[in-house]
Every structure is written in C-alpha cells, then in structure tokens.
Amino acid sequence: MKLATLSVNGGPPEIGVVDGGRIVRIQRALPRLAATMIDLIASWDVAAEDVRRVARQATEVIPLDEVRLLPPIERPNKIMAMGLNYADHVAEAGLEVPKHQVWFCKQANTVHPPYEPVQIPKASTSVDYEAELVVVIGKRGRNISREDAAGHIFGYCVGNDVTARDWQKLTSQWVLSKSFDTHGPFGPWITTANEVGDPHHLGIRSLVNGEIRQQSNTRELIFDVFDQVNCLSQVMTIEPGDIVFTGTPGGVGAAMKPPVFLKAGDRVRCEIDELGAIEAVFENEV
Numbered sequence: 001m002k003l004a005t006l007s008v009n010g011g012p013p014e015i016g017v018v019d020g021g022r023i024v025r026i027q028r029a030l031p032r033l034a035a036t037m038i039d040l041i042a043s044w045d046v047a048a049e050d051v052r053r054v055a056r057q058a059t060e061v062i063p064l065d066e067v068r069l070l071p072p073i074e075r076p077n078k079i080m081a082m083g084l085n086y087a088d089h090v091a092e093a094g095l096e097v098p099k100h101q102v103w104f105c106k107q108a109n110t111v112h113p114p115y116e117p118v119q120i121p122k123a124s125t126s127v128d129y130e131a132e133l134v135v136v137i138g139k140r141g142r143n144i145s146r147e148d149a150a151g152h153i154f155g156y157c158v159g160n161d162v163t164a165r166d167w168q169k170l171t172s173q174w175v176l177s178k179s180f181d182t183h184g185p186f187g188p189w190i191t192t193a194n195e196v197g198d199p200h201h202l203g204i205r206s207l208v209n210g211e212i213r214q215q216s217n218t219r220e221l222i223f224d225v226f227d228q229v230n231c232l233s234q235v236m237t238i239e240p241g242d243i244v245f246t247g248t249p250g251g252v253g254a255a256m257k258p259p260v261f262l263k264a265g266d267r268v269r270c271e272i273d274e275l276g277a278i279e280a281v282f283e284n285e286v
Contacts, residue, residue: 001055002276003155004189005037005074006067013070015040017055018189023067025060026051037073037190038241041138041154071111072157072190073136078242079106079184080232081132081161083174085222085247092255101223101231104174106161106245110184114158114278119182119285120264124164127262127282130248131206131214131270133199134159134186135225137242142233149229152238153193158272159186160206160280161245165254165261186243188276196274199225203273204249208266216249218272223247 002018008025015037016023027033030050034040040047054060083102084090090097112118120127138154161178162185168177196202199218206214218224223231225246232238253260262268264284271277 001052001192001195002189003037003040003072003192004187005070005072007070008062008067013074016067017051018064019055019058021064022061023064024055024058025062026054028060029054029057041136042240044138044154068113069115069188070113071185072187073241073243074111075108076111076241076243077239078236079108079110079245080242081106081178081245082223082228082247086216086220086249087222088216088220088250089248089252092250092252097222101228103232104178106184107175107179109181110179112182112185114185114187116185116280117283118162118185118268118280119180120262120282121164121180121285124166124180125261126165126254126259128163128165128253129206129208129213129262129268129270130161130163130252131204131272132159132161132248133202133204133218133225133246133272135228135244135246136190137238137244138193138240140237140239142237144229144233144238146226146230149226150193152229153225154240155190155192156196156199156275157186157190157243158188158270158275158278159184159245160268160270160278161248185278185280187278191275202275205271206251207269207271208253208262213253214249214251220249221247
C-alpha cells in the first residue's frame with residue numbers, strides 16, 4: 001500500500017491511499033481515522049483493515065495530479081541519517097570504509113514536500129544532492145536485534161539529503177550542513193514494508209537536469225537497513241514516524257572534477273525502484 005499526506009485546493013492535510021494515477025481520500029470515508037500519518041502508523045495494527053476496505057471501495061477518489069503532495073510525515077520526532085554508507089561514495093570522498101556506523105541528524109525544518117522548490121541558501125555556495133532510501137519506523141522499541149528489526153519498520157520513501165558542502169567542511173560535525181531549511185525533501189508517499197519485501201534489492205538513481213549522476217542499488221549499503229535499526233535502538237527509543245536517511249551512493253557533485261554544485265534553475269530528480277521519485281527545482285533563497 002502507498003500512503004500519502006496531501007492537500008486538496010489548499011485544504012488541510014489529509015491522508016490518502018495512492019492507486020495508480022488516482023488517490024483515495026480515506027479520511028473522508030473514515031472520519032474517526034487518526035488525524036496525522038504518525039497517529040495512523042502508531043495505530044496501524046487496528047486501523048489497517050479499515051484503510052484497506054475503504055481503499056478497495058474507492059468512493060472518495062481524486063486524480064493524483066489534482067492534489068498537492070505534502071511530506072508523508074510533516075513533523076517527524078526524529079530524523080536520523082547515515083554517512084559514508086556506500087563503498088563508491090566512500091571512495092570518491094577519499095576516505096576509508098568505516099568500521100562503525102557514521103550517524104548525524106537532520107532537523108525538522110528540513111522536511112519538505114516531494115515536488116516543491118528547494119532553496120539554495122544565501123549562506124552557501126556549495127549545495128549538493130544525495131539520493132537516499134528513507135526508512136519509516138512503525139513500532140516503538142529499544143535494543144532491537146537485527147533479526148527483529150524488520151518488524152519495527154513501517155515502510156520506505158525516496159529522499160534527498162541535500163547538503164551544504166562548504167558548511168560540512170567547517171567542522172567534524174555535519175548537523176548544520178545537513179539542516180538548512182527545505183533540505184530534507186522525501187516521499188512522494190510511504191510504500192509499506194510488506195509491499196517492498198527485502199529493501200536491499202532496489203535500484204537508486206539521481207538525475208540533474210536529466211543527466212544521471214548517481215546509479216546504484218540498495219544491496220550496496222555497507223550497513224544495511226536492519227543493521228541501522230539495531231544500532232540506533234541501542235542508543236535511543238525509536239518511535240512510530242521517526243525517519244532514517246540510509247546513506248547515498250557515489251556520484252555526488254562534490255566528487256566531480258572539478259566539483260559541480262547546484263545552481264538556481266537546476267532540476268534534481270531522485271528515484272528508487274518500487275518507491276517512486278521525488279523532483280525539485282532549486283531556487284535561490286530570497
């Protein structure tokens with residue numbers, strides 16, 4: 001199932017089920033349904049059958065191109081992200097393959113719709129793209145084993161871990177370089193884990209102005225999705241609606257010779273097989 005957060009004609013956010021080129025507005029048929037995507041994820045064990053039934057009946061349907069798609073989760077409690085998690089990206093950065101998982105966090109202000117313009121901030125001249133698989137946590141947990149990790153994942157999205165490379169070089173900590181406004185677009189919807197199956201077989205690509213820049217597969221992750229859930233949950237309680245950016249493959253602009261960073265008018269598209277694509281034009285901050 002593909003679950004989206006959307007707005008129709010400027011109306012309030014609502015939840016829908018994507019079905020090909022249309023979307024079923026399930027909250028109109030289920031007025032007592034959870035108010036937000038996080039609430040729905042948290043109550044999925046009891047709500048799933050009602051959602052499936054309404055999606056099958058499809059009495060409240062609107063063409064997908066007539067809605068505004070919002071971030072699937074508008075305000076995640078946590079946004080964690082992996083660095084240096086594809087060997088080709090580590091190599092192009094001139095670094096050694098890490099022995100331990102390299103973590104940072106993005107802030108909630110980065111969350112951005114999947115198809116809306118992304119800012120090139122006034123404070124940066126080196127904005128770069130990073131296509132990534134995004135994991136959506138479904139069940140609360142702590143000290144989760146690798147073997148049990150799949151049971152805590154609700155679904156998957158496409159993300160772009162937009163990065164200000166000049167800020168990334170200033171210190172050993174990456175939080176500021178990864179946390180400019182609009183620099184965490186993801187979506188276009190959540191594809192539930194049962195529909196994806198093994199998340200480690202998905203082709204992943206980024207294109208800038210139609211030119212393929214990154215092209216890999218999630219089987220190339222150094223630390224896979226289940227390793228990541230296991231590691232994080234040793235440190236913090238993971239909760240429904242938390243999201244995890246899982247790392248980017250080689251092909252980023254910073255590694256080109258000479259480096260090529262994004263400029264106003266550039267269009268970046270990030271694609272992952274089975275999950276869809278997000279796309280944005282980059283614009284100078286006003």
